[in-house]
Amino acid sequence: MKIATAEQMREMDRIVIKERGIPSAELMERAARALTRTVLEQAGQARDEGERPYRVVCFCGAGNNGGDGVATARMLLERGCEVRAVLVGKREKMTADCREMERRLGEVGGILEDFEPDSAEFAAWCLEADVMVDALFGIGLNTELRGGSLLAVHMMNTCDIPVVSADIASGVEADTGHILGQAVQADVTVTFSMPKAGHFLGQGAIHTGRLEVAYIGIPMDLMVGVESQLHAVTEQDVMLPRRSRTAHKGDFGKVYLLAGSVGYTGAPVLAARAAMRTGAGLVTVGVPAPAWPVVAGKLDEAMAHPLPSSKDGDLSLEATELVQNRAGSSDVCLIGPGLGRGNSAAAVVRTLLRTVHAPVILDADGINALAGHIDVLDERKGLITILTPHDGEFARISDEDISGEHRLEAVRSFARTHGCCLVLKGYRTITAFPDGTAYINTNGNPGMAVGGSGDVLSGVILSLIGQGIPCREAVPMAVWLHGAAGDLCAREMGEYGMLPSDMIARLPQVLERQVLRR
Numbered sequence: 001m002k003i004a005t006a007e008q009m010r011e012m013d014r015i016v017i018k019e020r021g022i023p024s025a026e027l028m029e030r031a032a033r034a035l036t037r038t039v040l041e042q043a044g045q046a047r048d049e050g051e052r053p054y055r056v057v058c059f060c061g062a063g064n065n066g067g068d069g070v071a072t073a074r075m076l077l078e079r080g081c082e083v084r085a086v087l088v089g090k091r092e093k094m095t096a097d098c099r100e101m102e103r104r105l106g107e108v109g110g111i112l113e114d115f116e117p118d119s120a121e122f123a124a125w126c127l128e129a130d131v132m133v134d135a136l137f138g139i140g141l142n143t144e145l146r147g148g149s150l151l152a153v154h155m156m157n158t159c160d161i162p163v164v165s166a167d168i169a170s171g172v173e174a175d176t177g178h179i180l181g182q183a184v185q186a187d188v189t190v191t192f193s194m195p196k197a198g199h200f201l202g203q204g205a206i207h208t209g210r211l212e213v214a215y216i217g218i219p220m221d222l223m224v225g226v227e228s229q230l231h232a233v234t235e236q237d238v239m240l241p242r243r244s245r246t247a248h249k250g251d252f253g254k255v256y257l258l259a260g261s262v263g264y265t266g267a268p269v270l271a272a273r274a275a276m277r278t279g280a281g282l283v284t285v286g287v288p289a290p291a292w293p294v295v296a297g298k299l300d301e302a303m304a305h306p307l308p309s310s311k312d313g314d315l316s317l318e319a320t321e322l323v324q325n326r327a328g329s330s331d332v333c334l335i336g337p338g339l340g341r342g343n344s345a346a347a348v349v350r351t352l353l354r355t356v357h358a359p360v361i362l363d364a365d366g367i368n369a370l371a372g373h374i375d376v377l378d379e380r381k382g383l384i385t386i387l388t389p390h391d392g393e394f395a396r397i398s399d400e401d402i403s404g405e406h407r408l409e410a411v412r413s414f415a416r417t418h419g420c421c422l423v424l425k426g427y428r429t430i431t432a433f434p435d436g437t438a439y440i441n442t443n444g445n446p447g448m449a450v451g452g453s454g455d456v457l458s459g460v461i462l463s464l465i466g467q468g469i470p471c472r473e474a475v476p477m478a479v480w481l482h483g484a485a486g487d488l489c490a491r492e493m494g495e496y497g498m499l500p501s502d503m504i505a506r507l508p509q510v511l512e513r514q515v516l517r518r
């Protein structure tokens with residue numbers, strides 16, 4: 001799903017209103033309809049309306065986001081709810097559409113009160129509310145919250161009542177996810193037409209809660225025409241091709257893994273199993289000889305072969321030629337899970353990068369082998385290299401600042417500079433390509449933050465690329481599928497006890513749901 005900037009949204013609105021003849025107030029009505037639906041849904045989840053009508057308080061700013069809130073208040077009133085709409089801001093600053101919505105609210109007997117933060121009566125009324133609507137600021141927010149706005153945010157965040165935000169949680173900067181002073185903690189955000197980067201990046205992602213994207217009638221050609229290099233990956237974006245009835249194993253990729261060492265025998269097993277469970281045709285695993293009996297004993301379908309190793313069990317330089325031959329005759333290679341940080345293993349990795357022309361996925365110690373040798377990656381420009389670091393591994397190979405809202409730019413900049421695909425793992429994993437296109441993942445949970453989880457991801461990527469899915473689709477899809485398997489585990493067994501092997505076991509179900517039926 002494409003992500004739009006605040007500027008692109010404003011431009012779309014301008015064209016719709018000026019050139020397509022849809023009045024701005026009509027867009028606001030449609031936005032309010034979507035908000036109203038979600039507010040009623042939220043209220044209905046907490047209690048049955050039977051005993052007394054739902055009670056909703058709408059905090060409205062003076063801009064058009066506030067206008068959405070005022071229109072929502074009217075719709076809820078018409079639906080029989082008890083509603084109070086309060087203006088948080090100066091009356092003289094109200095936009096024309098916000099004023100128009102106040103007039104329409106008056107027509108059905110409602111009023112837009114001034115927000116009185118010190119009113120005990122208002123506070124007591126709010127405490128009995130079923131839902132709060134946050135319509136203080138949307139994409140127009142440009143300075144830190146102050147005065148009444150801050151107090152309204154504080155009320156919403158401390159009342160323990162579900163909050164529905166209009167467009168974006170107030171206080172979150174739409175293009176960065178940066179918090180301007182303080183921000184509303186929404187339970188649900190209903191955004192209009194297209195999502196914004198602030199819904200997914202930095203603290204903004206946390207403040208957004210569940211995100212709903214409401215279509216409010218902006219003509220499709222305008223949305224399709226938005227030139228965006230930023231995408232959010234959701235279930236609708238993940239489509240796996242249906243398998244040909246006449247297929248054989250050669251059609252689904254011959255993939256090679258160079259992984260494992262003494263003490264790290266689980267990583268190659270998890271990555272190979274994940275590759276198999278994602279549908280790879282033939283999986284071969286090269287493992288240093290001392291670790292080989294353990295790895296081979298756990299893999300039935302994959303073919304594990306022992307490699308020359310040093311006395312301490314690390315891969316030795318003598319393995320180079322053998323590995324080069326295996327890797328060279330494969331469709332794609334994954335190098336690194338559990339490979340260890342020995343000098344000879346790192347040297348073998350670098351030689352492979354210099355000589356193997358197949359796409360290479362570097363994970364864990366495969367990435368560490370680039371520390372101080374980033375030129376090896378640069379020299380591969382033109383050949384596909386995919387790096388899947390977590391923050392620590394990324395820090396070892398780059399000087400980029402990955403804190404908060406800098407994360408997206410850091411990943412993009414690295415992918416651009418080094419001509420690779422970079423997957424920075426973590427909450428809202430980001431995948432970037434050399435042309436600046438980036439994908440933000442939207443699923444997953446903290447139960448996935450455990451050793452072995454990354455090995456599963458690299459195995460899924462390996463498998464999809466081996467099956468011929470272009471890198472640009474395969475990598476963001478793999479990240480989402482990995483997250484979906486994790487979410488399924490969390491639902492079934494909780495975030496504490498789930499293991500990477502449980503995620504592998506659920507990959508088949510997750511994949512099957514995404515297969516194109518036509």
Ligand SMILES: NC(=O)C1=CN([C@@H]2O[C@H](COP(=O)(O)OP(=O)(O)OC[C@H]3O[C@@H](n4cnc5c(N)ncnc54)[C@H](O)[C@@H]3O)[C@@H](O)[C@H]2O)[C@H](O)CC1
Binds near residue numbers: 064136144167192
């Ligand atoms: N995109 C659409 O299709 C539609 C958008 N709608 C809604 O309109 C808002 C954007 O409205 P806008 O009036 O441009 O901005 P805001 O309401 O977000 O902000 C109002 C105004 O406030 C000033 N301001 C900014 N920061 C502060 C601050 N910290 N303190 C005080 N004042 C501040 C600034 O001048 C802003 O211009 C969009 O998000 C949607 O919710 C339509 O209703 C439907 C169509």
Ligand SMILES: [K+]
Binds near residue numbers: 134138168
């Ligand atoms: K808002």
